[in-house]
Amino acid sequence: MQSLLENLEQQEAASILETFPNPRTGRNYLITHLCSEFTSVCPKTGQPDFATISVEYVPNAECLELKSLKLYFFSFRNKGIFYEAVINQILDDLVAACKPLKMTVTGDFNVRGGFSSLITASYPQE
Secondary structure, X not given: OOOHHHHHHHHHHHOOOOEEEOOOOOOOOOEEEEEEEEEEEOOOOOXXXXXXXXXXXXXXXXXXXXXXXXXXXXXXXXXXXXXXXHHHHHHHHHHHHHOOOEEEEEXXXXXXXXXXXXXXXXXXXX
16 A cells, blocks of 8 residues: 555656647547656565556547656656556556546566566556
């Protein structure tokens, strides 16, 4: 369960996100952003976790601004969080920021202890 402090920190990180008006409302099109330098921290071992994060979405009225997305991703650098939690948190925060028609966030986490992990979360939930 998230503590009050962690919840406040996440709200502050999510407030970094900026949007701009969709230049082609009325047309469904897919936007894909890839971040190959995502880093968070394993809450069990304290070791860094590295991943490529993919954000695919069909915008509604707003699109995500990339510099703010980069800074948002950087906010996880020193955060102890499990893979599953980080991908779902990213999805929740990005959906709240830009209110897309649909969105999928995928984390392709590097090998650790002989395992690589691929975590995917989608909105709307099917």
